[in-house]
Amino acid sequence: MRRILFESLLKPPLTEPSPGPDEGALAELAGNVERAARRRLGRSLSIREVDAGSCNGCELEIHALNNPFYDLERFGLKFVASPRHADVLMVTGPVTQNMREALERTYAATPDPKWVVAVGDCAFDAGLFAGAYAVAGGVDAVIPVDLHIKGCPPSPVQLLQGLLALLERVA
Numbered sequence: 001m002r003r004i005l006f007e008s009l010l011k012p013p014l015t016e017p018s019p020g021p022d023e024g025a026l027a028e029l030a031g032n033v034e035r036a037a038r039r040r041l042g043r044s045l046s047i048r049e050v051d052a053g054s055c056n057g058c059e060l061e062i063h064a065l066n067n068p069f070y071d072l073e074r075f076g077l078k079f080v081a082s083p084r085h086a087d088v089l090m091v092t093g094p095v096t097q098n099m100r101e102a103l104e105r106t107y108a109a110t111p112d113p114k115w116v117v118a119v120g121d122c123a124f125d126a127g128l129f130a131g132a133y134a135v136a137g138g139v140d141a142v143i144p145v146d147l148h149i150k151g152c153p154p155s156p157v158q159l160l161q162g163l164l165a166l167l168e169r170v171a
C-alpha cells in the first residue's frame, strides 16, 4: 500500500491531454455573434437557461460557454438569473409534466422581443424520452420555438453557431 501511494506521487496524471484550442476560430465566431447582437438589438445578448427536464448533459455544454476557455462574457454575451432580463431562452428538454407550467410562466415573464432556442435532441422531439408518461414532449409542444440546435449534447461551438444563425434570422 505504501509503495502504491509513493508511486502515485511520482507518476504523471493518466488523463488525456486536452485538444489544442482553435482560439482564432472561436474568437471569430463569438465576435460575429456579438456584432450580430449589437446590429439587431443595439446591445449585447442576455440568455436565460431553462432546464425543463434534461439529463444535464446539455447543461454541461452550455455551462462550458462560461468557463475560462470559452469565456463568452468577454464578447458581451451573458447568462442572466431572471427571464425578465433575458432576450433568449435557451431551453433543454424534454419538457416534463412537472416543468410544463414553470416553462410556460418563464416564457410569459420574458419581455418581447424574445426568442426561444431549444437545445439538444430531447428538446427537439423528447428524444430518448418520447412517449414516457412523465414527459409532455419537445419544447415546441409547450412554447413556440425559433431555433433548434440538435445534438446529444451539442458542443459549445455548435451552440455559438446556433446563436449566430438565430441573430442572422432576426429581422
Ligand code: SF4
Pocket (backbone or CB within 6 Å): 054, 055, 056, 057, 058, 092, 093, 094, 119, 120, 121, 122, 123, 127, 128, 151, 152, 153
Ligand atoms: S439531448 Fe442528450 S445530453 Fe441533452 S438532455 Fe437529451 S439525452 Fe441529455
